[in-house]
Amino acid sequence: MTMALPSGGLLAASDSNALKDFINLICEPHWFFIISCAGLGVFLAGYRTLTKPAVAWIALVVFTLAYVLSALDPDFRSIIVKPDNVPITIMMYLVGFFLWLAFRQAAVNDEKMASGRPLTEAGSDDKVLVWPDLVYIELIALVFCTVALMVWTVILRAPLEQPADPSVAPNPAKAPWYFLGLQELLVYFDPWIAGVLLPGLIVVGLIAIPYMDKNPRGNGYYTFVERRFAITTFMVGFVILWVVLIVFGTFLRGPNWNFFGPYEYWDPHRPAALVNINLAQIFWVQMLGRGIPTEGFAFIPHYVIRELPGIVILVFYFLVLPGILRRTVFNRMGNQMGAVRYHLMAQLFLWMAFVPIKMVLRWTLNFKYFVAITEFFLNF
C-alpha cells in the first residue's frame, strides 16, 4: 500500500508511483539482501575497473540523485530527517568513500606488483621529521573535524522526546542505530543467540583475526590479490552483516518490526501474516506425513527424537563440514594454519555463515528453527 502523495518534480505522478512501487519491491528483505551481496561481489570481482575515478564519480552522482529524489517522498523523508538517523546518511557516504579509497589503492598496488614495480607504500627507509610534516597534518585534520562537528552541532538539534514513561511503549522500539544489525538478528534467532552469543563471537572473532591469519603477505599496504579470502570475509562481515543490516533496520523496519518499503507509510495496524515452521514440522509432517513424535524411546527423551533431523544437520554443519572443507577448498590455508587455528577459524566462519543462511531460509521458506528444544529455551 502506498499512501505517499505523488511528489511531482521530474517524473509524472503515475511513472513516479510505478518506480516507487518497484523500489519498494526490490527493498523487500530477500531482494535487498541478494542485491547487496551481489553488489559487493561485483565490486570485489571488478575492483580494478570499478574503482576508476570516473566510475566512482558516476556512482556518487547516481546515489546522491537517488537519495535526494527519494527525500521528496514524505515517508522516506520522515525517516532520514530524524536527528538520530542523520549519522546513518553520513556513515553511508563515508563508508562508500573510504571503501573506494582503499580499493583504488589496492588496485594500483596490485597492478604495480603484477608489472614488478615498487608499491605506493614502498621506501620504508625514507623518513621525514614528525615536526613539521606530521603535526601539521594532524592540526589541519583536527581543525576540519572541529569545524564539521560545530556545523553539525549548530544546524541540527539533538533529539529530546517526551519524558520517559514506562507505560507508553513506542512502536517500533528501536535500539541505538549502531545496534540495529543485532536487533535485526532477533528476527531470526532467539535472544540468547542474537543478543549474547553472536555479539560475543563477533568480539572474539575480531580479536582472533591476527592469530588465525597466517598469510605473511599484505602486511602494511593496500592489496586485494594477496589476501582475497581474508578481505572478502571481512567485507561480508563489515559491509553486509553490519552496515547493510543497520541501513535495513533503520529505513525498512517499521511498527511491530514489520518490513516496509522506503516509500511506504508506517502503518502500525498492518498485519504480519507469517506462520513460521520448524524443521521438525517440515520433516515429520510434510515429508513423512505423520505426527510429530511425542514419545521418548528407552532413555532418549522425546524432544531428542523430535528434533533428530535438525540435530543431524547441525552436527554435520558444525562438526563434519570443517573436516570436509579442510580437505577441499581450505586445503592450502589449513596446511598453513595448523589444526587448532584452522578449527577455531572454521567454527567462527561457519557461525558467520549461519546468520545469512537462516535469514534466507526465513524469507524463502518461512523457516524458523533447525532444532527447537523449547523445554530449555534451546532453539537454533
Add this chain to the structure above:
Amino acid sequence: MSVFDRFGNWVRGGQVWGSVFRHGVPRDRRTRAMAILSNVFLHLHPVAIRKSGIRLSFTWCMGGLTFFLFLIEVVTGVLLMFYYRPTVEYAYFDIEGLRAHVTLGLLREMHRWGAHAMVIAIWLHMLRVFLTGSYKPPREFNWSIGVILLVLTLLLSFTGYLLPWDQLAMWAITVGSNMARATPLLGHEGPLASLVMVGDVPLVHAGDDARFGLLAGTFVGPNALLRFYVLHCVFIPVVATILIAVHFWRIRKDGGVSGPL
C-alpha cells in the same frame, strides 16, 4: 625589524618562555627533534616517521580523529555534568533546561553528534587497519586492544543514550538490555537457566539475573539511570583511557605506523 618581530624575540628570549620550551624555534633538524622529544603530548610521536605512514590516503587519520573525538566528549561531558542530575525527578528537565536557558547549551548537541562521529570514525579506523593488513605480526596484540576499545566506544555511547531520560532513551535501553535476560545460565529466560536450582528453588530469576545486574532492577528505572550514569561518566572512560594509553604506546613499540616490511 618590525615591532612585532622585536616583541616576539623579546618573549622567546626571556626566562618564562625558555623554561616552558627548552629548545629554540624548530627550524633545523635538532630543534625539530627537540620539539617532539621535550613535549609530553607530542612525544606520543616518534621524532622521524616513515614517509608513507603520514600520507592521508594511507591512514585516513581516523585513529587520531577517534582519539580527538574522545577528547571532545570528555570536555563537553564534564561541562554537561555541571548541569545534569542523574535522578528520575531531574534528569529530563535538566536536559530541557540546558537547551532552553543555558548559554552554550549547544554543548549537548556537540556531545551527542561527537559520540555518533566517534562510532563512525572508530569503524573506519578498523576498516583501514584491516585493509592494510596492519594487524599482522608484530601488531596482533594492539589489534586486540583496538577491538576492546571499539566495544568500549559502543558501550559508552549506549550508556549515554539513557541519560536524557526521554522516551527514545528509555525504550532503546529497554530493547538493548532485554537481551541480557536471555544470557545462557545467567539470564532467567536464557537456555539452561531453569536447570540451575537448589531443590525446587530456582537460583536464576528475574530478581538476580544478568539483566538485574545491568539495570539494578527488573526494569529501566531510577537505579538503572544512576548505574548507567556512573558507568558512562567514570568507569568506562577510565578503562578506555588506560587502554588508549596502552594502544598508543604499543604503536610505537610495535614499529610505528605500518608499512611494507
